[in-house]
Amino acid sequence: MSNVLIGVALHCLLVASLPILLACVIRKTKARMQGRPGPPFLQPALDLAKRLKKSDTVSETTSWVFRANPLVGVALTVWLALVLPWTGATPILRGSGVADLILIVYLLAAIRFFAILAALDTGSAFGGLGASREAALSVLIEPGLVIGLAAASLSSRTLDLSIGLGSPVRPTVAILSAAAFLIAALSELSRMPIDDTTTHLELTMVHEATILEYSGRRLALIEWTVMIRTAMFFGIAAVLLVNGMFGPDAATNPLIIGTGVIAAGLFLAVFEGVSVKLNWRRVPSFVAFSTALAVMSAFVAAVER
C-alpha cells in the first residue's frame, strides 16, 4: 500500500517537474544546434512565470469559447498526465479504467475541439487557417494512434493503458507501435517536420496560428499545456519502447523512463536542428507512415498471438 502511495507521489512530482525540465533541455539543445549559446537553461520556466504575471488582451469578436479554451486544455491535460502511465511511476487510480485508451483519445479530441473553436472564434484568417489544418492533422493521426496503442494492449486484453503498457508486450509490436505513436505525437505536438512552432510565416503555421490571439496568462497556460503534452507523449513512447526491449519491469522504472523522456527531447532537438519543415501538401504522406506502422503492429499482434 505504502509502495503504491510512494509511486503515486513520485508520479505527481514528475508530472509537475519533468515537462518543464524537458522544455528547458529542448530549448537549450536547439540553440546549441543552431550555433548560438541560447538563453539561460531555465528560461522556459521563467517565461511562464513572467507571462502569468501579465494580464491578457482578448479580442472583442470572441465568445466564451476563447476564454475557456486554455482552462479546459490545462485541466484535461493535467488529468491525462495524472492517469497515464508515462513516467514509469504509478499513475493515480491505476487499473480503475480511467486510463482507457478510447477515453484518452477522446479527451485529447476534446482538448483539440476547444483549441480549434477558439481559433475560429477570433474571426481572423490566421485562426481559420490553423484551425482547418489542425482538424486535418487530427483526422490523419487518430487511426494510427488508436490502432497502434490497441495492438500494444492486445496481449493484456484490456484497453486500460495503465495496465496494458506495463504488462509484457511482444517486442516487435512494442517497437512498431512506439514508432507509429512517435510520428503521431510529432504531429499532435506540432513539432518538426510537420509544424514549426518558432515560425510566424502564414504559409507554414499550424499550431502557432491557432494561438496567435492569446497573450499573457492564457498564453502561459497554453504553453504549459503543450509542455506537459510533449513530455507525456514522449513518456508513453519511451514506456512502449523500453517495455518492448527490456521488459515490463524496466518500463515501470521511473529512472529509466525519465532518462528516456529527456533522451527523446535531446533527440528531437537535434533532429529539429538538422531537418526542415515539410511542405504542407507533403505532410499527409509523412503522417500516413504512422498509420502504416500501426497497421503493421496490429498485424503482428493479431497473427502471432
Place this chain on the structure above:
Amino acid sequence: MSTSTTTEWGPAMILALGMFAVATVLGLAKARSRFGLVGFASLTGCVLFVTCAIFATNGRIVLPPLIGLAGVEVAFRIDSLSRWFIGIIGLVGIPVCIYLPGYLDHLRGRVRPGLVWSGLAVLFGAMAGVVLADNAVVFIASWEMMAISSFLLVATEHQKLSVRRAAFIYLGATRIGSAFLIAGFIWAHALTGSWRFEDWTFQGTSATLPAALILVGFLAKAGSWPFHLWLPIAHPAAPSPVSAVMSGVMIKTAIYGIVRLFLLGHLGAPWVGWILLFLGCVSAVWGILFGLLQQDLKRLLAYSSVENIGLLLLASGICLVSRSYGIALASDLALGAVLFHALNHSIFKSLLFLGAGSIDACAHTRDMDRLGGLARRMPWTAAAFFVGCASICALAPLNGFAGEWLIYRSAFVVGYSAPSGELRLIGLILLGWVALTGGLTAACFLKAYGIVFLGNGRSGEARKAHEAAPGMVIAMCALACACIGLGFGAPFVWQGLARMSLVSNPGGWNLPVFTTVLGGGILLAAAWAFLSRLERTHRPTVYSTWDCGFGPLSARTQYSATSFGQPIVRLFGKLYRYEIDVVGKGESQHNFPTTLSAELKHESYLESRVYSPAIKGMLRLSEGLIMRLQAGSIHQYLLFMIVTLALLLWLGGVI
C-alpha cells in the same frame, strides 16, 4: 422474449395512438384556434410513449379487426426491444412538439400549420405501429403509413421546385425499399406459413433469399450506402422539426427492423453480418466525407445521419459476426452499442436539426458561408448546438461518446478473443476505422459550429439575427440536457439494458465515467479559480483581433465553411474528383483581376456512374415500350386487368 399474454398496458398504448388520431383529425380542421389542442394531444401521446417505455409490462395487444384480414390479427406486442424504440420516439417527440409552434410562426403564410401537425401525428403513430407490430402485415401497414406521411411532410413547402423534386425522389426511394421489404415478407410467410415475426424460424439456408430482400428494404429506409442518395436530398427539404424526426427517429425504425429480425430473430446469418459490417464501414466514412463538402447546414446534418447509420450497421455487423464465431462478450457489447447509439443519435441529431431550424428561422439562411458570429446573437441556441456538436463528435463524457465507446470496445474484444488471426486483425482495423470516422466527424462539426456561431457574421442576415422563440429554445435545451444526462448516466443505461434483458452482461460497462468527470471537473475548477484570482487585479483588456496593421478586418477575410474543409477534402479528393475553378476577369486577368470567382466542383461517382445511367435507361425503356401500352383506350386497360387477374389466379393455383 416472446410472450403471448396480453398486457395491462394495452389501453395506455391504444390511448397514445388515439391521441395521435385525434391530433390528425383536429389538425386537418382549418381553424387556427385548435392548434394548441392539436399540440397538446401530440405531446400527450409522446409522454404516454415514454411512460410506456419505462413502466410497461411485456405482452400482446390484439384489436378487433375493422375489416376482414384473412385471419391476420391486428396485433401489437410490447417487449423490451419495442419499449426501447417507443422510448426513442417519445423522447424525440416531446421536444419536437414543444418546438413546433414557434417554428411554424416563422413559416406563417408559406405552409398550413395544421397539415404539418397532422402529418407529424400520423408519422408518430405510424412509427409506434412499426416498432409495436406483432406481425408482418401490421408492420407493413404502419411502414407504409410512415412512408406516406413523411412524404407529405417533406412536401410541406411544395411551392418550391427543389422541395417537390426532393419529395418525389424520396417517394421513389421509399417505394423501392417497400417493394423489397414486402417481397421478402411474403417469401418468409410462404416458407413459414405465419405472418408473426416470432414464428419465423427457418431450416438450413432457406432464409437466405427472403433475408436478402428484407435487408435491402431496411437498408434503403435507413439510408445506408449505396441506398443513401435520397436521404441528403429529402431530409433538408422538410421543415426542420420534421427533419429532426425523420433523421432522429424514422430511419431508426429500419435499425429496429434489423435488430428485431436479424440480430434477435432467426434471419441473422454470418453473411448478413459481413454485409452489414462492410456497408456500415463504407457508409460511415462516405457519409461524413460528403458531409464535409456541404455548405448547407441541413445537408451536412443529413450526410452525418448517413455516417451514424453506418456506425449502427457496423455495430450490428460486429454483433452478428462475433456471434457466429462464439465471441459472446463482443456480440453483447455490439448489440448494446446499436441500441444505445440509436438512442444517442436520435437525441443529438434531432437537437442539431432543431438548431439548424432556429438558425434558418432567425438568420434566414442555412448557407454556412453566409452565417457566422451567431453565438452572440443567439446565445441559448448556440449553447444547445454546442452540446449537440460536442456530443456527435463523441467528446467524453457526453452521450455520443458512450455509444461509440461500446463500438470500440466490442471491436477490441473481437481483436483479442477471436479464434483466427484474420478476424483479430479485422477487429483492430475496425478500431482504426471508427477512429478515422471520429476524426472526420470532429472536423465536420467543428466546421458546423465554428463557422456558423463563431467569428463575425458573413452576411447582413447573420448580423441581424435574433434569439429564437422561448419554446424553441426550451426544446433544444431539454435535448442538450438529455445529451449530458445520458452521457453521465451511461453506466445506468447499460444496467437498464441488462435489466430489460436486451444485453446479457451486466458488467459490460466498465468505464468509470464519474471519476473522470469528477477529476476533470476539480482540475477545471482549480484552473478557473487560479486564473480568476490572478485576474482580480488585472482584468483582460478587450481589443480588436490582430489585423496586421491594415485596419479593421472585414468578415470576408475569415475562413469560410468551404475553406475550412479544404485540407481534408483534398486528402480524399480522388474519391469524388474535387476541383476548384478559379476564374479571374479584367484587363490583366492573371496578375490584377478585377473580379475573381471560384467555383467548387465535385462528382459523386455513385450518382454519376451508377444511378444516373440506370435512371436514364429506365426512362428510355418507359418512353419506348411502356408509353405504347398506355394508349389511353379503356378497352385496352380492361384487357390488361383481366390478363393480370388471370395470371395471378393461375399463379395462385386457383385455375
